[in-house]
Amino acid sequence: xxxxxxxxxxxxxxxxxxxxxxxxxxxxxxxxxxxxxxxxxxxxxxxxxxxxxxxxxxxxxxxxxxxxxxxxxxxxxxxxxxxxxxxxxxxxxxxxxxxxxxxxxxxxxxxxxxxxxxxxxxxxxxxxxxxxxxxxxxxxxxxxxxxxxxxxxxxxxxxx
Numbered sequence: 698x699x700x701x702x703x704x705x706x707x708x709x710x711x712x713x714x715x716x717x718x719x720x721x722x723x724x725x726x727x728x729x730x731x732x733x734x735x736x737x738x739x740x741x742x743x744x745x746x747x748x749x750x751x752x753x754x755x756x757x758x759x760x761x762x763x764x765x766x767x768x769x770x771x772x773x774x775x776x777x778x779x780x781x782x783x784x785x786x787x788x789x790x791x792x793x794x795x796x797x798x799x800x801x802x803x804x805x806x807x808x809x810x811x812x813x814x815x816x817x818x819x820x821x822x823x824x825x826x827x828x829x830x831x832x833x834x835x836x837x838x839x840x841x842x843x844x845x846x847x848x849x850x851x852x853x854x855x856x857x
């Protein structure tokens with residue numbers, strides 16, 4: 698076990714800078730110092746972007762991968778789309794849950810429409826129940842009216 702200064706983590710690999718990358722950074726720094734930085738800053742950024750694309754290709758082919766061609770059908774590479782490539786007008790493909798939710802809402806709306814028209818069994822049962830209640834209330838109102846008239850007739854006889 699080493700003593701003294703801290704050592705790196707055991708399994709971690711060492712990263713070395715690519716000599717081409719070092720040269721590119723040195724050139725960009727010199728140009729920046731010579732031109733005041735403002736004008737070449739945007740150019741160096743675009744240069745960095747183009748070189749980062751080259752670096753990603755070299756990273757893909759680092760080590761043994763550069764020697765062996767591997768085609769993995771299960772590997773899906775991330776493809777970035779530009780804003781100009783995205784088609785907003787294209788119809789969106791719905792997931793199964795979204796489709797089921799929409800179907801459920803539509804069927805509920807259809808049922809409510811039929812219910813309001815009185816074409817469902819529940820609506821018929823409700824209307825029948827309402828008709829019975831309406832008849833009971835009419836009979837109760839008729840009885841109250843008869844009792845009131847009898848009461849008035851008795852009061853009129855009592856006064857005479």
